[in-house]
Amino acid sequence: MTEETFLRQYDSTSYEKPSVTVDASLFTIRDGLLQVLMTRRQEHPFRGKLALPGVFVRMEETLDAAAARALYDKTGLHDIYLEQLYTWGEPGRDPRMRVISVSYFALVPVQALSGMAGAALYPAGEMAASPDIAFDHSRIIACGMERIRNKVNYTDIAFSLTGEEFTLPELQSIYEILLGQSLYKANFRKKIAGRIEPTDRYTSGSQHRPSRIYRRKLDTAE
Amino acid sequence: MTEETFLRQYDSTSYEKPSVTVDASLFTIRDGLLQVLMTRRQEHPFRGKLALPGVFVRMEETLDAAAARALYDKTGLHDIYLEQLYTWGEPGRDPRMRVISVSYFALVPVQALSGMAGAALYPAGEMAASPDIAFDHSRIIACGMERIRNKVNYTDIAFSLTGEEFTLPELQSIYEILLGQSLYKANFRKKIAGRIEPTDRYTSGSQHRPSRIYRRKLDTAE
């Protein structure tokens, strides 16, 4: 059957349709590790297993809005960095019915989650490798981690994981965790020098040299 | 309403669901330009406008399979480079009903399309900029071009646009077209040297120095 034939015959009420959901992986850095927000399922299927927050897409709602809603329901957070990741549609990925899931990933500084009692964060690396996660959510997390790793070097997503103000050791640590490798201090500083600006303040309280506090430079038209 | 409540109440038959389609942009290089396969719509909506090949996803079919089917219907080609691009779900993108479209892009050497009378290829740049394309397919094409441009440098997707054998001037031209900039011959050659291997043959018939024919090296474990 060609596409034209199929379209001509198609009637939006007469064919069975898949359900569409959005699943969102919210990443943050805590304790020097990339961690991901997960919920424990109360219902069949995969009852008792960890899963990503997800919602069914409403008829009048954009996909982005559905993803934001899934995270808002769990965290109370608005306006966080959110990006579409990949769409998963394997028949059988949900044993109940055909479900097509549009996945998203989000990045927030851990401070933003402080109210949540930190309850639902789990190390992303472990989640990506665990065989004991609901649905195909383990693969989704792995996919998100890979996407982040790829984008760190040519975008500013790392800044989504800091507060407004940060020190360079903090920022470098974020880069290192996302990339999974250590970086040379001097080179790192040269590379990001153009994207940050110093404040005149310094950290204090540590028992070593204080570090200068920076903020992001919103591009002064190069 | 929280997610748990929503899930508990959800019954796969009682809610209205969006339709799910797959739209595929097949790119190739012809006449020194990136071109994309399009069809002219025979039906409402956007009758007479150019659109990407697309199909409704069948209940028992993976998304990848649906994308392959959409292209097979138009080209007769199997086993081409195919990658998921982005999922478009804006309510109103199809005036008939809520349609969520998972887009894919494909890359094929133009020789593979020879049988098709080349009928349906159009310059991708123009399609991406044209306001007169069906649905949001113009944006999808723009998104595909951008993805390709980003991936050229850190993957081998460019090879999907050559035949089995190629000359270095040909390959360089593909890179230049995909990247939208010219490259230095000597540097280009150094960079891809590790990923190709020479045959002992050369082109002939041109009225200048023949170029050596290469093929892709399937990685000999570095």
Add this chain to the structure above:
DNA sequence: GATAGTAAGTAGCAAATTGCTACTAACTGA
């Protein structure tokens, strides 16, 4: 068969970036 035209292919230097080591600076606690 010499020569002009053209594109393939190579050499090699300059500039920029990256890899890496080693230093100096600023704080605290003993």
Add this chain to the structure above:
DNA sequence: TCAGTTAGTAGCAATTTGCTACTTACTATC
């Protein structure tokens, strides 16, 4: 004051990139 610790800087070597200029190999034409 000194030891411990981390922040921050200097600077060289190695590699990659930007760029120019050359040599090579073919055809067509005089």
